[in-house]
Amino acid sequence: xxxxxxxxxxxxxxxxxxxxxxxxxxxxxxxxxxxxxxxxxxxxxxxxxxxxxxxxxxxxxxxxxxxxxxxxxxxxxxxxxxxxxxxxxxxxxxxxxxxxxxxxxxxxxxxxxxxxxxxxxxxxxxxxxxxxxxxxxxxxxxxxxxxxxxxxxxxxxxxxxxxxxxxxxxxxxxxxxxxxxxxxxxxxxxxxxxxxxxxxxxxxxxxxxxxxxxxxxxxxxxxxxxxxxxxxxxxxxxxxxxxxxxxxxxxxxxxxxxxxxxxxxxxxxxxxxxxxxxxxxxxxxxxxxxxxxxxxxxxxxxxxxxxxxxxxxxxxxxxxxxxxxxxxxxxx
Amino acid sequence: xxxxxxxxxxxxxxxxxxxxxxxxxxxxxxxxxxxxxxxxxxxxxxxxxxxxxxxxxxxxxxxxxxxxxxxxxxxxxxxxxxxxxxxxxxxxxxxxxxxxxxxxxxxxxxxxxxxxxxxxxxxxxxxxxxxxxxxxxxxxxxxxxxxxxxxxxxxxxxxxxxxxxxxxxxxxxxxxxxxxxxxxxxxxxxxxxxxxxxxxxxxxxxxxxxxxxxxxxxxxxxxxxxxxxxxxxxxxxxxxxxxxxxxxxxxxxxxxxxxxxxxxxxxxxxxxxxxxxxxxxxxxxxxxxxxxxxxxxxxxxx
Numbered sequence: 125x126x127x128x129x130x131x132x133x134x135x136x137x138x139x140x141x142x143x144x145x146x147x148x149x150x151x152x153x154x155x156x157x158x159x160x161x162x163x164x165x166x167x168x169x170x171x172x173x174x175x176x177x178x179x180x181x182x183x184x185x186x187x188x189x190x191x192x193x194x195x196x197x198x199x200x201x202x203x204x205x206x207x208x209x210x211x212x213x214x215x216x217x218x219x220x221x222x223x224x225x226x227x228x229x230x231x232x233x234x235x236x237x238x239x240x241x242x243x244x245x246x247x248x249x250x251x252x253x254x255x256x257x258x259x260x261x262x263x264x265x266x267x268x269x270x271x272x273x274x275x276x277x278x279x280x281x282x283x284x285x286x287x288x289x290x291x292x293x294x295x296x297x298x299x300x301x302x303x304x305x306x307x308x309x310x311x312x313x314x315x316x317x318x319x320x321x322x323x324x325x326x327x328x329x330x331x332x333x334x335x336x337x338x339x340x341x342x343x344x345x346x347x348x349x350x351x352x353x354x355x356x357x358x359x360x361x362x363x364x365x366x367x368x369x370x371x372x373x374x375x376x377x378x379x380x381x382x383x384x385x386x387x388x389x390x391x392x393x394x395x396x397x398x399x400x401x402x403x404x405x406x407x408x409x410x411x412x413x414x415x416x417x418x419x420x421x422x423x424x425x426x427x428x429x430x431x432x433x434x435x436x437x438x439x440x441x442x443x444x445x446x447x448x449x450x451x452x453x454x455x456x
Numbered sequence: 457x458x459x460x461x462x463x464x465x466x467x468x469x470x471x472x473x474x475x476x477x478x479x480x481x482x483x484x485x486x487x488x489x490x491x492x493x494x495x496x497x498x499x500x501x502x503x504x505x506x507x508x509x510x511x512x513x514x515x516x517x518x519x520x521x522x523x524x525x526x527x528x529x530x531x532x533x534x535x536x537x538x539x540x541x542x543x544x545x546x547x548x549x550x551x552x553x554x555x556x557x558x559x560x561x562x563x564x565x566x567x568x569x570x571x572x573x574x575x576x577x578x579x580x581x582x583x584x585x586x587x588x589x590x591x592x593x594x595x596x597x598x599x600x601x602x603x604x605x606x607x608x609x610x611x612x613x614x615x616x617x618x619x620x621x622x623x624x625x626x627x628x629x630x631x632x633x634x635x636x637x638x639x640x641x642x643x644x645x646x647x648x649x650x651x652x653x654x655x656x657x658x659x660x661x662x663x664x665x666x667x668x669x670x671x672x673x674x675x676x677x678x679x680x681x682x683x684x685x686x687x688x689x690x691x692x693x694x695x696x697x698x699x700x701x702x703x704x705x706x707x708x709x710x711x712x713x714x715x716x717x718x719x720x721x722x723x724x725x726x727x728x729x730x731x732x733x734x735x736x737x738x739x740x741x742x743x744x745x746x747x748x749x750x751x752x753x754x755x756x757x758x
Contacts, residue, residue, distance in 0.1 A: 284481035
């Protein structure tokens with residue numbers, strides 16, 4: 125819908141007024157999408173229809189109306205062929221605790237149709253790629269949440285699919301584990317060449333990982349756009365600096381110095397913990413990062429952090445009208 | 457900093473680990489029937505604790521040994537005493553050992569299906585080429601095969617022993633064949649009942665208790681009512697009562713058609729006419745178990 129079709133742009137997922145109605149609730153409402161190769165984020169609040177969508181795309185649940193194709197195969201008739209070429213990482217726990225990661229992933233590889241020898245080789249490779257080493261011979265019951273997520277990811281990748289569905293892969297991870305997982309997801313496409321459809325209820329974390337973000341709410345398409353034009357308008361930088369003898373209030377000094385260079389800091393939201401020490405400003409591009417670095421260095425202060433602020437899904441809803449306009453602007 | 461990274465590793469550094477990068481898979485993908493067979497063999501191995509922890513091997517292996525030891529003793533006795541016949545018929549053996557068989561199905565049916573439900577592994581299976589029916593068939597076939605191994609192994613011990621003791625070959629082979637048919641039906645029936653009960657609950661303990669309860673209580677109740685009927689002289693009712701528990705079903709079926717002597721009170725087995733009802737009941741139950749499992753797993757999607 126929104127993607128601009130280029131030569132190397134192969135449609136991976138296509139839906140046409142896809143609807144799914146349950147007796148009491150409409151999970152998907154005439155959803156039309158066109159997802160190309162790359163990492164695509166599917167964002168929506170809980171109950172927005174993300175999991176229903178994945179179920180339909182795997183050919184496990186018939187759509188009430190409309191049609192969908194995955195890798196050029198119709199979900200209504202070619203379910204088994206789709207599932208052979210697609211990987212799926214569920215949101216919930218799905219690992220038996222009393223077997224080792226190796227045994228489990230080998231078994232799942234064979235369930236995908238890989239011959240025994242290939243299943244073992246691919247398992248060793250895949251577990252290494254997701255970052256599980258010696259511990260892969262131990263029973264899964266003793267793993268940390270982060271390690272379990274890696275095993276779940278490995279079983280989705282072990283048969284070298286052309287596309288993987290990752291349902292809330294960062295759920296339950298600490299910030300470091302979250303960043304690791306997001307980096308891994310990025311690599312699935314850049315290094316492995318496997319397209320990714322990743323769901324999340326956090327827009328911010330998908331912004332940095334995805335080429336394309338689709339936002340759905342109440343089963344309806346709210347927005348679909350590529351992340352490059354998306355982040356440029358919304359990236360907020362949080363800057364924290366140290367104080368020095370020369371500048372007892374480092375934050376204020378930076379604010380004034382930036383003001384002198386024509387960059388206005390946003391009003392820091394009061395009530396936020398440590399808000400007085402954090403400077404929020406809108407990044408206009410690469411230059412802003414350089415400018416902040418130079419300003420802080422010139423003042424002789426220490427830069428404690430400079431990070432992109434994570435956006436929450438709610439921001440999309442508050443700016444809905446504006447983004448509708450934007451989506452129309454990008455539409456083809 | 458880090459302006460240029462040398463592309464090649466410094467020479468002489470032989471211990472470097474090379475990241476060979478991601479390798480794609482271009483080999484064969486064997487599809488649905490292979491996946492179903494893989495699930496079958498994994499479940500069958502699992503039913504004896506193979507590929508699982510040491511702890512989970514103990515019970516099935518122990519029960520297997522308990523099943524075979526009496527057969528070995530009987531053979532030893534038969535050989536030593538130069539008897540003309542084995543102390544126990546092939547068809548009778550499973551009926552005598554029914555407690556062990558019940559215990560086995562009660563422990564392994566939940567192991568096979570409740571674990572997948574409890575740890576939510578089922579959605580992973582259905583995200584692969586197999587369909588609901590393939591999963592049910594693989595699980596059913598695996599448990600039935602595991603039970604057949606458990607019940608047929610002692611018959612093989614008896615048969616080999618009988619041949620070693622130079623008992624009548626034709627006679628023994630016929631009995632052995634009848635015994636195998638009987639335990640095959642018993643395996644299918646017990647596996648079906650065990651799986652249907654176990655598939656209802658993700659809790660293994662519940663599954664074990666429920667399977668034992670259904671098998672032993674039904675047998676206990678049926679035998680008691682049969683004994684009462686026998687004591688009151690209404691022996692005509694005995695075969696009909698026997699339709700209501702899995703063990704007596706098999707017992708009745710094999711005494712009608714497979715030359716077994718009935719374990720019913722008064723040793724009154726069903727006649728051929730009544731035997732047909734037994735066969736229909738057994739086959740109907742097996743089909744019903746399969747149908748119920750299919751219905752159950754239609755609901756357990758992602």
